[in-house]
Amino acid sequence: MHIFYIVEEVYLMHESKHGFFKIAITIVIIIIIVSIIAYSIWIGSSDKKVYLKGSGASFPYPLIQTLINKYKNINPSVRIDYASVGSGAGQADLLNMVVDFAGSDAPLTDEQLSSAPGWILHIPYTLGAVVIAYNIPGSSEDLKLTPELIVLIFGGKISRWNDERLVEYNPWLNDINKSITVIHRSDASGTTWIFTTFLSRETSFWREHFGAGKTIAWPNLDRFIGGKGNEGVTGLIKQTPYSIGYVEFTYAYKEGIAMASVRNRVGIFIKPSVDSISKAAAVNISNLDPRDLRISRFVIDSNVSDAYPISSCTYFLVYEDWSVYDGQPNVIKYKAKAFKEWVIWILNEGVKYYKELGYAPIPSSLKSKVIEALNLISYKGSRL
8 A cells, every 4th residue: 555545534534423533543654654664774874884893802993993994995884893801701791692793812712602592703813923022211222131031020920030940041231129019900801811822831830820711810919910801011111110910912013112022832932923923823723624613722832943933813703693683684694794704804805904003913824724714604504
């Protein structure tokens, strides 16, 4: 029935005995019909707007923001917001279904996956590294650290810069008779998980006394200070003379903070760089299932000879089947497709922005697995 015909009926009913009541009903019907037509036009149009909301790791935040801003110019119909709240908070947001995707440096545990409302895909899209950043005023010397020395510093056992165990590898420290201030994360952090996983693999002392996790119990010492996010830790290192801490490579790189060379598994001291970080992923992943791309266990403490050892990938976490979300099915499907298209754009085009920000692209062998994983995204079992 045409709307104009309905309007004509309204006029005729106005002359009838019960015209007022019928007019009211007819107006309601008109509003419903107009709403349906308008919604159908919106759904069928080529310039639909979609809003994607994400939260999580601060580790990749500078890269994610750049990729969001660049993609906005490519596809202005897609709006993406990402909050840098830490991997732990991002994981919680996704599990509680208050975001469409999460950013995380730490993969979900088997227990988290089994308790989630649906299977969650891990989408690695870049490599980064946790660096040992330090602030020794007036020095331009390179600090060399073995995993054992890192454990002793962050475990509270080495308290001064001229400790003989440090001087053995760094003779220039002999004259630096200053207390070491240790800066660590205060929030649940994937950066902490990468750092402590590396130390747990390298030494039994760390494994037995501190372990690996997004949060750990740091030594209760006055010279240990917690900072929130990579931003907070970087700021504290920069403003605190004779301090040392762990942060994501990009933050130290952009702020011009000195970074230590770390001895890797084959005994070589490696300086963190985009090149040495990218080499950490040169591992065999041919047998990996695209539904479970938790590859950090292969990348952290890699046995590749010229790889920086505290490297890892960072992930987008996203539900495989988006029907876990409440809402209009067509809208949810469009959001799922928009996320998939954005990540494919990142892998193919967005990688050109990686190096200037201090991030390394994933190798081509892993990229093909990630594409397979993205193609698993579905709604009620139907691939999108």
